[in-house]
Amino acid sequence: MVEGYMNGFDAEEARLPVVKIRDAASDSLLQEAEAYTLFSRPMRAELRTELPYISRFIVPLIDLRGMELSILNLFCYSLVTYLLFRFIHDLSLERPYHLANHKRLIVIGIVLIVWDFIRFNRDHLILNRVVHNLTEGQFRYDFPGEYYKVGLGVMVIIGAMIYKRGISLQQESELVI
C-alpha cells in the first residue's frame, strides 16, 4: 500500500515527498522513504524508491469488479457453459462421436477467439480513455495483456477437427457388418 499522489499521467518524472510501503496482509509498515521517482508511460508505470525495493503497480481493468460481470463476459460464459453441458450430455460409451458435438466444439472455439478479440479492442478503448482522463489521485491503470483464450480457441478447433475424424471412423465402423 502506498500513500501519496501523482500529478497527471504523462511521460515525465514526478517527485513525491513521502512513500510508505506496507504489507497488505498485516498492514505493518515495511519501509519508508523520503522521496521516490515515478515513471509513467502510456502502458505501464513503475514506482521506484531509492531503497532496494522496486515496486510496480498493476491494476488490470479486467480485475475490477463489474468488468468480469460485463454483458460480454456473461454472454460468453453462458454460451460456452451451455455448449459444454450439451456436449457432455450427448456423450455415451456406445456412440461417443456426434456431428452435433463437432459443431459445438467449432462454435466454442470461435466464441473463445472472438471473445478475446472483443476484449482486446475494448481494453484498448478503455485504456486510451482512462489515460486521457487521468486526474489527481489516480495512480495506475494497466493493460491486462492476457488473451489466452485465443490459443485455447485454436486448440478447441484443432480438437474439433480430430473429433470429426473420429466421427468418420465411427460411421465406417457402423457400416462393417
Added chain:
Amino acid sequence: MPIIVNLDVMLAKRKMQSKELAERIGISLANLSILKTGKARAIRFSTLEAICKELECQPADILEYRED
C-alpha cells in the same frame, strides 16, 4: 461399388425371411438390411460364415464382382 450382394436372391431361394436370418445369425435387422442393399463398407468373416452356414451356401453365392 462393383461388389454385389445377392443375399436377397439366396433368401428367396431358401424361402427365408430377413428377420429369421437376422435372428439366426445374431445381427440386427437394420444391419442385415444395410448388407442387402449394398450400403455396407465391409463384412466380417464371422458374419459371412454365419450366413453361409444358415443358408447352406458358399460365399460366392452371396457376393459377386461386377465391373461398373
